Amino acid sequence: MLAYIARRLLLVVPTLFGIMLANFLIVQAAPGGPVDLMIARLRGHVSQATARVGATGASETAGGRVARPGAGEEGATRASQGIDPDLVRQLEKQFGFDKPAWQRFVHMMRSYLVFDLGSSFYRDRPVLGLMLEKLPVSISLGLWTTLLVYLISIPLGVAKAVRDGTPFDVWTSAVVIVGYAIPGFLFAILLVVLLAGGSFVHWFPLRGLTSDTWALLSWPQRIADYLWHIALPVLALVVGGFASLAMLTKNSFLDEINKQYVATARAKGLSRRRVLYGHVFRNAMLIVIAGFPGAFIGILFAGELLIEVIFSLNGLGLLGFEAAVNRDYPVMFGTLYVYTLIGLVLNIVTDLTYMAVDPRIDFERRDA
Numbered sequence: 001m002l003a004y005i006a007r008r009l010l011l012v013v014p015t016l017f018g019i020m021l022a023n024f025l026i027v028q029a030a031p032g033g034p035v036d037l038m039i040a041r042l043r044g045h046v047s048q049a050t051a052r053v054g055a056t057g058a059s060e061t062a063g064g065r066v067a068r069p070g071a072g073e074e075g076a077t078r079a080s081q082g083i084d085p086d087l088v089r090q091l092e093k094q095f096g097f098d099k100p101a102w103q104r105f106v107h108m109m110r111s112y113l114v115f116d117l118g119s120s121f122y123r124d125r126p127v128l129g130l131m132l133e134k135l136p137v138s139i140s141l142g143l144w145t146t147l148l149v150y151l152i153s154i155p156l157g158v159a160k161a162v163r164d165g166t167p168f169d170v171w172t173s174a175v176v177i178v179g180y181a182i183p184g185f186l187f188a189i190l191l192v193v194l195l196a197g198g199s200f201v202h203w204f205p206l207r208g209l210t211s212d213t214w215a216l217l218s219w220p221q222r223i224a225d226y227l228w229h230i231a232l233p234v235l236a237l238v239v240g241g242f243a244s245l246a247m248l249t250k251n252s253f254l255d256e257i258n259k260q261y262v263a264t265a266r267a268k269g270l271s272r273r274r275v276l277y278g279h280v281f282r283n284a285m286l287i288v289i290a291g292f293p294g295a296f297i298g299i300l301f302a303g304e305l306l307i308e309v310i311f312s313l314n315g316l317g318l319l320g321f322e323a324a325v326n327r328d329y330p331v332m333f334g335t336l337y338v339y340t341l342i343g344l345v346l347n348i349v350t351d352l353t354y355m356a357v358d359p360r361i362d363f364e365r366r367d368a
Contacts, residue, residue: 012344034095034327117334127334137315145237153242157249176243184240185306207312233311252284
């Protein structure tokens, strides 16, 4: 067991390096970057200044005065024709693009080994500090959503498999189909309209993870306030995520129930409950457990962006989106590094969970 875990941990290093290298090369090949974005913004400011100067000159001419370009107007005209090359070189040095790409990548990976994720280009703050600041929101959404999705989907999937073809299976399938068809963000908008002061009642808050007076509340009041704020975002994510897992659980159980070993166990006189939860459950849950890392990472870092926007929650999803839009490479690669590392570690945890659910599985012997 220990040898297997050690090998898996050693494999994390080249896997993480390969993922970072592939994404680095893709970003380098993509058009547009921090320097180009800053130059485009500077051109936009210059164009606006030139337009204002032109409008002033036109009004003076219309009043009977001869419009002569002043020093400021000449500077604006020269600047509107192009950006000063010295300024471009200064921007490249500021963003680190005065060095070859391979040197930037090596320096980045050396820093990441000690979890020095650099500083944001535009926020002038360490990336790790930004992530830790946004982490409570994403952890709250991710953990509560994942917990509720599994607590709802697994019992529902088992009940649907046991009652396959019954009225219960039919009407719960209708609920699952509705949950699968409606995107989480659309259901979030519906919740806002109905329950958060949109058009009907205002029972739930629409902004933040806690109230402004949270620090002044007692601990029971703080817990109640926190749950009050998190209720609608988590509900929107659960509705968008439980359907596929419920159907996966049902199909997995049906596949196991129809196998020969189940009929053999029943023929030996074992009760239906013992067969179901003593044999079928252990085998059927393997495929459900296999999807846990992907589900957790998806909910924690990717699936909650629109939910964060709708409910004004400043989490990691919104941070990553803003970094991609603004070409904030330190934030982009820093978050990618942390996400990938967590995902690889969770894959190892998944294998260990496999062996806990079914002791017959021995990854160490298989690798040998």
